[in-house]
Amino acid sequence: MDNKILLEIKNLHVWYKVYGGYSKVLQGVNFLVREGERVGLVGEAGCGKTTTMKSILQILPPGDFHIPRGQIFYKGQDVLKMSFKEIQRLRSREIAMIFQDPTTALNPVFTIGNQIGDVIKYSTAFEENVYKEKIKIQSIKAIKEVYLPDPERIHINYPFQLSGGMRQRVCIAMAISSPRNLIIADEPGTSLDVTIQDQIHRLLNKIVEKRNTAIILITHSLGVAKEMADRIYVMYAGTIVETATPEVLFKNPVHPYTKGLLASVPKISGGGIAKGIPGKIPDYLNPPSGCRFQLRCEQESPICSEKPPQLFEIEKNHLVACYLTKR
Amino acid sequence: MDNKEFRIATIEKSREEGKWHRFWDMISRHWYHFSYNKLSILGISIVVLVILLAILAPCIAPYPAHAGPFVDFINAGQPPGVKYWLGTDPIGRDIFTRIIFAFRGALVMSIVVLAIAVPVGSLLGLIAGFYYKTIIDTIIMRISDVFLSIPPLVLALSVAAVLKPNLMNSMIALTVMWWPWYTRLVYGMASSVSNEYFVIAADLTGASKFHILFREILPNCLSPVFTKMALDVGWVIIFSASLSFVGLGEQPPTPALGQMVSDGAKYLPELWWMCIFPALAIIVMILGFNLFGDGIRDMLQSSR
Amino acid sequence: MKQVINNEILKIEKLKKYFHVGKDKQGPIYVRAVDGVTLNIKYGETLGLVGESGSGKSTIAYTVVGMYRPTSGQILFKGKNIGMEASRRSLSSKKEIQIVFQDPGSSLNPRQTIEQILALPFRIHTQVPKKQLREKMVKLLEKVELSPDYLYKSPPSIGGGEKQMVAIARAMASNPSLILLDEPTSALDVSVQAKIINKLIDLQKEMNLTYLFITHDLSLMRNVANRIAIMYLGKICEVAESVTFFEKPLHPYTQMLISSVPVISEEEEKLKPKKVISIGEIPSPVNIPSGCSFHLRCPYKIPICSKVDPEMIEFSPGHIVRCHLFAKLENKKQQRSDLYEEESVIY
Numbered sequence: 007m008d009n010k011i012l013l014e015i016k017n018l019h020v021w022y023k024v025y026g027g028y029s030k031v032l033q034g035v036n037f038l039v040r041e042g043e044r045v046g047l048v049g050e051a052g053c054g055k056t057t058t059m060k061s062i063l064q065i066l067p068p069g070d071f072h073i074p075r076g077q078i079f080y081k082g083q084d085v086l087k088m089s090f091k092e093i094q095r096l097r098s099r100e101i102a103m104i105f106q107d108p109t110t111a112l113n114p115v116f117t118i119g120n121q122i123g124d125v126i127k128y129s130t131a132f133e134e135n136v137y138k139e140k141i142k143i144q145s146i147k148a149i150k151e152v153y154l155p156d157p158e159r160i161h162i163n164y165p166f167q168l169s170g171g172m173r174q175r176v177c178i179a180m181a182i183s184s185p186r187n188l189i190i191a192d193e194p195g196t197s198l199d200v201t202i203q204d205q206i207h208r209l210l211n212k213i214v215e216k217r218n219t220a221i222i223l224i225t226h227s228l229g230v231a232k233e234m235a236d237r238i239y240v241m242y243a244g245t246i247v248e249t250a251t252p253e254v255l256f257k258n259p260v261h262p263y264t265k266g267l268l269a270s271v272p273k274i275s276g277g278g279i280a281k282g283i284p285g286k287i288p289d290y291l292n293p294p295s296g297c298r299f300q301l302r303c304e305q306e307s308p309i310c311s312e313k314p315p316q317l318f319e320i321e322k323n324h325l326v327a328c329y330l331t332k333r
Numbered sequence: 334m335d336n337k338e339f340r341i342a343t344i345e346k347s348r349e350e351g352k353w354h355r356f357w358d359m360i361s362r363h364w365y366h367f368s369y370n371k372l373s374i375l376g377i378s379i380v381v382l383v384i385l386l387a388i389l390a391p392c393i394a395p396y397p398a399h400a401g402p403f404v405d406f407i408n409a410g411q412p413p414g415v416k417y418w419l420g421t422d423p424i425g426r427d428i429f430t431r432i433i434f435a436f437r438g439a440l441v442m443s444i445v446v447l448a449i450a451v452p453v454g455s456l457l458g459l460i461a462g463f464y465y466k467t468i469i470d471t472i473i474m475r476i477s478d479v480f481l482s483i484p485p486l487v488l489a490l491s492v493a494a495v496l497k498p499n500l501m502n503s504m505i506a507l508t509v510m511w512w513p514w515y516t517r518l519v520y521g522m523a524s525s526v527s528n529e530y531f532v533i534a535a536d537l538t539g540a541s542k543f544h545i546l547f548r549e550i551l552p553n554c555l556s557p558v559f560t561k562m563a564l565d566v567g568w569v570i571i572f573s574a575s576l577s578f579v580g581l582g583e584q585p586p587t588p589a590l591g592q593m594v595s596d597g598a599k600y601l602p603e604l605w606w607m608c609i610f611p612a613l614a615i616i617v618m619i620l621g622f623n624l625f626g627d628g629i630r631d632m633l634q635s636s637r
Numbered sequence: 638m639k640q641v642i643n644n645e646i647l648k649i650e651k652l653k654k655y656f657h658v659g660k661d662k663q664g665p666i667y668v669r670a671v672d673g674v675t676l677n678i679k680y681g682e683t684l685g686l687v688g689e690s691g692s693g694k695s696t697i698a699y700t701v702v703g704m705y706r707p708t709s710g711q712i713l714f715k716g717k718n719i720g721m722e723a724s725r726r727s728l729s730s731k732k733e734i735q736i737v738f739q740d741p742g743s744s745l746n747p748r749q750t751i752e753q754i755l756a757l758p759f760r761i762h763t764q765v766p767k768k769q770l771r772e773k774m775v776k777l778l779e780k781v782e783l784s785p786d787y788l789y790k791s792p793p794s795i796g797g798g799e800k801q802m803v804a805i806a807r808a809m810a811s812n813p814s815l816i817l818l819d820e821p822t823s824a825l826d827v828s829v830q831a832k833i834i835n836k837l838i839d840l841q842k843e844m845n846l847t848y849l850f851i852t853h854d855l856s857l858m859r860n861v862a863n864r865i866a867i868m869y870l871g872k873i874c875e876v877a878e879s880v881t882f883f884e885k886p887l888h889p890y891t892q893m894l895i896s897s898v899p900v901i902s903e904e905e906e907k908l909k910p911k912k913v914i915s916i917g918e919i920p921s922p923v924n925i926p927s928g929c930s931f932h933l934r935c936p937y938k939i940p941i942c943s944k945v946d947p948e949m950i951e952f953s954p955g956h957i958v959r960c961h962l963f964a965k966l967e968n969k970k971q972q973r974s975d976l977y978e979e980e981s982v983i984y
Binding site (some may be wrong): 050051169171172199200201202203204205207208226227228229230232233256266267268269270271272273274275276277278279280281282283284286 | 689690796797798799825826827828829830831832834835853854855856857859860861879880883893894895896897898899900901902904905908909914915916918919
C-alpha cells in the first residue's frame with residue numbers, strides 16, 4: 007500500500023502582494039502524494055487550493071507572490087530551488103494539469119490535433135526526434151483513449167466545433183498524450199452538467215487506474231472527492247485541517263470545519279439542510295493568529311489563538327490539525 | 334420608538350464617521366494601483382508641473398511681457414545662456430517665457446475640447462448602446478461613422494480653414510472630429526452592460542428609462558472614458574500644435590507651441606533653439622500625459 | 638373545478654418560446670428553448686425545475702418574469718394572463734413577481750451602494766416617505782441577517798453569499814407573492830448555500846411566498862422543493878412530489894440524473910438507480926431529435942421512441958411522466974400484473 011512518495015509539500019507559505027501589504031494565502035500547507043495514488047483536495051472557494059497547485063508547477067503570477075517558508079519536493083528534489091530548465095522539464099514531462107474551464111483551456115485558433123501534437127512534441131523532443139506522422143498517430147491514440155467518437159475527425163476539428171464535455175475530454179487527452187507521473191485536475195467537472203460531469207469523472211478514474219498515474223483532484227464537492235479519491239485532504243483558509251481515507255472521513259470527521267462542511271451538503275435521501283457554518287473566510291491580509299478557523303468554530307478555546315495547530319495523527323492515515331484532538 | 338430612533342441615529346453616525354475613513358482608504362488604494370508602475374509617477378509629475386507652470390505663468394516667467402507684442406532687437410537671436418535660459422528669437426523675445434505661456438493655450442484647448450466632446454460623445458454612445466440594434470442605434474452610429482471616415486487632421490484642417498483662424502475656431506474644429514471616438518467607446522460598453530442582470534433587474538422592477546440609462550448603465554461605462562480622456566489630452570495637444578503649425582490655431586503674437594516650431598524652422602540651423610525647445614516641450618508634455626493616462630488605466634482596472 | 642383554479646398561483650399552459658437565430662435554405666432557424674410546457678404552481682409551495690444547461694429552464698423563468706414575450710401559450714398569474722413583456726405589464730403584476738438571478742456578481746450594480754440598490758423597488762412600488770425609507774431598508778437587511786452598516790457598502794466589497802442575500806432582500810422589498818429563484822446558490826460554496834437556503838425557507842413561511850426554484854442540483858431540490866419537474870430540451874419529462882421522485886423515478890432521464898449525483902453517504906448510494914449510467918450529451922436545441930428528444934441517450938429505447946413524441950401521462954396521482962414505456966402501460970391499465978412486470982424491467 008505504501009508506495010514511494012512522489013510529491014511532498016512541507017509547511018508551504020505563499021503570500022501575494024496586494025494593496026496594504028501581503029495577503030497571506032497559504033499558511034503551512036502539508037501535502038503528500040504517493041505514486042499511483044488518487045488524492046482529493048477539498049475546500050471552498052478562496053481557500054488556496056488552486057494556489058497550492060500553481061506553486062507546484064511554479065505558474066503563480068510573476069512578480070506578485072512571495073514564498074517566505076516551505077518546500078515542495080518532487081521525487082526528492084525541491085521544486086522551489088529548481089532552475090528554469092528543470093521546471094520546464096517538470097511541466098512538460100512529469101506533471102500534467104487539467105483546468106476547470108475547458109472553453110478557455112484550449113486555443114480557439116488551432117485544431118485539436120495541433121494542440122495535442124504540441125504537447126507530444128515538447129514532452130518528447132529531448133530524447134528522440136518525433137516526426138509529424140508519429141505525432142499524429144500518437145495524438146489520435148490519445149483521442150481514442152478518452153472515448154471520443156470519430157478520432158480522425160476530432161483531430162482536424164477546432165475547439166468551437168465541440169461541446170463542453172468533448173472539450174474537457176480533449177483536455178484530458180492532452181494530459182495523457184505522453185506518459186506522466188502526476189495529473190493535477192483542477193475541478194474538471196465543475197463547469198459541466200451533472201450527467202457530463204459524471205462521465206468525465208468515470209473517464210478520469212479509468213485512465214488513472216489503467217496507467218497507474220497519480221492524480222490530485224481539486225474539488226469543492228465532497229461527493230466528487232468521495233467517488234474519486236483514495237485519500238482526501240480538507241483545506242480551509244490556506245491550511246490543511248484534516249486528511250483521511252474517504253471511508254474514515256465521512257464516517258468519523260473530527261475537525262469542526264469538516265463536520266460543518268459535511269452537514270451542509272444536501273442529500274438526495276432528504277433530511278433537510280443544516281444551518282451551514284456561521285461567518286466567512288478570514289481576511290488574508292490580517293488573518294487571526296493561531297488557528298484560522300477559530301472565529302467560526304463553536305468549540306473555540308483560548309489556546310486556539312496562540313499558535314496554529316499542527317497536523318496530528320489520531321490514527322493511521324488520519325491526521326487532524328485541531329487542539330480538540332489532543333485533549 | 335426610542336429604540337428605533339436611536340438605532341437610526343447610530344447608523345447615521347457610523348455613516349458620517351465611516352465616510353472619511355472610506356474616502357482616505359479609497360484614495361490610498363487608488364494611489365497604490367496608480368503608482369504600481371513607476372513611470373506613472375513620472376507622468377503625473379510632468380502633468381502637475383505643466384499645469385502649475387501654465388497657471389503661474391505670469392509669476393514664474395522671467396519676462397512676462399515677452400509673451401505678447403514685444404520687440405528687443407539688442408537681445409535678438411541670443412543662444413541659450415544665463416540670462417535667457419532657452420535663448421531668444423529674432424526679435425528678442427525669451428523662448429522659455431513663450432513656451433510657458435504656450436502651455437496655457439494648449440491646456441485650455443484640451444480642456445475645452447474634451448469638456449464638450451466627451452459628454453456629447455458619451456451621451457450619444459449611451460443612447461445608441463441602450464437601443465442596440467434599433468433605428469436609433471443605426472442613425473447615431475452611422476453619423477459617427479461618417480465623421481470617423483474622414484481622416485481626422487483633414488477634417489480639423491478643413492473646419493478650421495472655413496472658419497476664421499483663431500483659438501476658438503480651432504477648438505471647434507477639434508471638437509467636431511473628437512466626439513465620435515467617445516460615442517464608439519461608450520456604445521460598446523453600454524450595449525454589453527445593458528445585458529447585465531442588474532440592468533434587467535431594474536427594468537423588471539419597473540424603473541424609468543432615465544434611471545436605467547444614467548444610474549445603472551452610465552456609471553459602469555465611465556472607467557474607459559476616463560482612461561481615454563487622460564490619454565487624449567496629449568493627442569489634443571498634438572492636433573492643436575499641428576493646426577497652429579500650419580497657421581490655423583492661435584494667431585501671433587500670442588505664443589502657441591506649433592506656431593513656435595514652424596517659426597523656428599525658418600531659422601534652422603543657425604537659431605536651432607527656436608525650433609528644438611518648443612518641440613521638446615511638446616514631446617515632454619505628451620509623454621507626461623500618456624504615462625499619466627496609462628497610470629489611470631492601471632488604477633481603474635485593478636481597483637475593480 | 639373552480640377550487641383547483643383558486644389553488645394555483647401560476648398556471649403555464651402550452652408555453653412555447655422560440656428564438657430566431659438565422660436563416661437556412663429551408664427557412665428561418667429557431668432555437669426551440671421552451672417547446673410546449675404546461676406547469677402549475679400552487680400557493681405557498683416550492684416547485685423545483687431541474688434540467689441541464691440548454692434545457693430551457695431559465696427561459697421559462699425569464700418568460701414568466703417578462704424578459705421575453707412567449708411565442709405561443711399562456712401564462713396565468715392569479716387568473717390573469719401575463720404572457721407579455723414586462724414593459725407592457727401593469728405595475729402591480731411586476732410588484733407581485735420577483736426574480737433572483739444566478740450570479741450575484743452581475744445582478745447588483747457594482748457602482749451603487751446597497752442603499753441605492755434597495756431603495757429602487759421601494760421608490761417604485763411603495764409610497765414610503767424618505768425618512769422611513771431607511772428604517773424599512775434596515776428591517777429588510779435584518780430579515781436576511783445583515784447588519785445595518787451594509788447599507789453603505791458597495792457590492793464589490795462584500796462576499797458572494799452576502800451579495801446573494803442582498804439580491805434576495807431586493808426581491809423581497811416589493812412584498813411579492815411569487816419569487817423565481819434562478820440557480821441562486823450554484824455560484825456559492827456549500828456552507829454558504831446551506832445558510833441561504835435556510836433563510837429562503839424561513840422567509841417563505843414568514844411572508845407566505847411561493848417559489849419557482851430553478852437549479853441543476855437534484856440533491857438540493859430533494860431538501861427544498863415540494864414538487865419537482867424535470868426538463869429536457871424544452872419539454873417537461875416528469876413531475877412528481879419530491880419524495881416519490883427519488884424513491885420511484887420513472888423517466889429514464891430522471892434515473893440518469895439521479896445516478897449522476899455525487900453522494901456522500903450509504904443511504905444515498907442505495908437510492909441511486911444502478912442500471913442507468915450517464916451516456917451521451919444533450920443535443921443542440923436547434924436540432925432536436927425526432928420523436929422523443931431523449932431517445933439518443935435512452936438505455937430503454939424501443940422502436941416507437943425515434944418516431945413519435947410521447948404524451949404526458951398521469952402515472953399515479955400527481956406523478957406525471959412523458960415516456961412511451963409508460964404509455965404502453967397506460968393502454969393496458971386493466972392488466973395490473975403487466976404493470977409490475979414492466980416496472981421490474983425499469984428498476
